[in-house]
Amino acid sequence: MNRMLVVVFNSEREAEAGTxxxxxxxxxxxxxxxxxxxxxxxxxxxxxxxxxxVEGPAGAGVGLAVGALVxxxxxxxxxxxxxxxxxxxxxxxxxxxxxxxxxxxEESEKSLQPGKVALIAEVEEEWVIPVDVRxxxxxxxxxxRARVDVAEAQFDSDxxxxxxEIAELEAEAQSASGMAKTSLEKKAxxxxxxxxxxxxxxxxxxxxxxxxxxxxxxxxxxxxARTDGDVxxxxxxxxxxxxxxxxxxIARLKLAWGTTRQWLAAEPMSD
Numbered sequence: 001m002n003r004m005l006v007v008v009f010n011s012e013r014e015a016e017a018g019t020x021x022x023x024x025x026x027x028x029x030x031x032x033x034x035x036x037x038x039x040x041x042x043x044x045x046x047x048x049x050x051x052x053x054v055e056g057p058a059g060a061g062v063g064l065a066v067g068a069l070v071x072x073x074x075x076x077x078x079x080x081x082x083x084x085x086x087x088x089x090x091x092x093x094x095x096x097x098x099x100x101x102x103x104x105x106e107e108s109e110k111s112l113q114p115g116k117v118a119l120i121a122e123v124e125e126e127w128v129i130p131v132d133v134r135x136x137x138x139x140x141x142x143x144x145r146a147r148v149d150v151a152e153a154q155f156d157s158d159x160x161x162x163x164x165e166i167a168e169l170e171a172e173a174q175s176a177s178g179m180a181k182t183s184l185e186k187k188a189x190x191x192x193x194x195x196x197x198x199x200x201x202x203x204x205x206x207x208x209x210x211x212x213x214x215x216x217x218x219x220x221x222x223x224x225a226r227t228d229g230d231v232x233x234x235x236x237x238x239x240x241x242x243x244x245x246x247x248x249x250i251a252r253l254k255l256a257w258g259t260t261r262q263w264l265a266a267e268p269m270s271d
Contacts, residue, residue: 099147
């Protein structure tokens with residue numbers, strides 16, 4: 001399962017041990033580590049980046065979720081990582097990209113007390129025990145949350161709302177006349193433009209999602225190349241699950257958005 005992890009430590013030394021644990025688990029095949037970063041909060045509450053999110057062979061798309069979560073936990077520190085933070089729009093963008101609920105952000109932020117250090121990572125894992133046990137030995141407390149379709153759900157809601165309002169205005173315009181009819185038609189036209197803009201953003205999101213998944217499969221493929229036997233078989237099964245999850249997600253997007261405009265051209269990634 002694709003998850004975001006926040007592991008809170010009492011010191012930078014412990015956090016360094018935690019990063020070694022994550023790399024070891026990746027090398028062993030227990031998890032697939034897509035990206036990882038480390039932040040620290042000083043005595044005055046200021047958050048600084050100790051280790052910027054590191055991407056594997058996957059490319060730029062795979063580090064975005066960790067960078068976004070760093071932005072949410074660190075506020076303006078996200079600017080250092082290229083995230084658009086410091087504004088409501090920036091916070092929403094980070095929230096969408098991170099793919100976690102605000103309650104998870106709040107829980108993690110509450111645990112990141114002054115003097116604490118947090119390791120933030122995006123991983124693929126089937127079991128929580130390997131990470132939890134070894135992080136506990138390193139002095140860390142693990143918080144995790146499965147990534148969800150936050151952005152897609154918002155687009156679904158926006159598109160449905162635009163469609164409903166346009167339908168109401170068009171129906172009202174049919175029974176109106178004169179200036180009232182002209183005014184209603186103008187409002188419907190304006191909403192149609194807003195709908196097209198929302199659909200454009202949704203299409204960009206689908207394209208971004210495809211790039212991210214391609215990057216993750218690249219990371220998994222590189223990991224497979226360094227393993228054999230049972231571990232290799234486990235990782236190959238992990239690749240299939242990632243592909244299947246993407247295909248199912250795109251199918252849902254086509255169903256939700258394609259009924260409004262025949263524009264969503266993303267193709268399934270299954271072999």
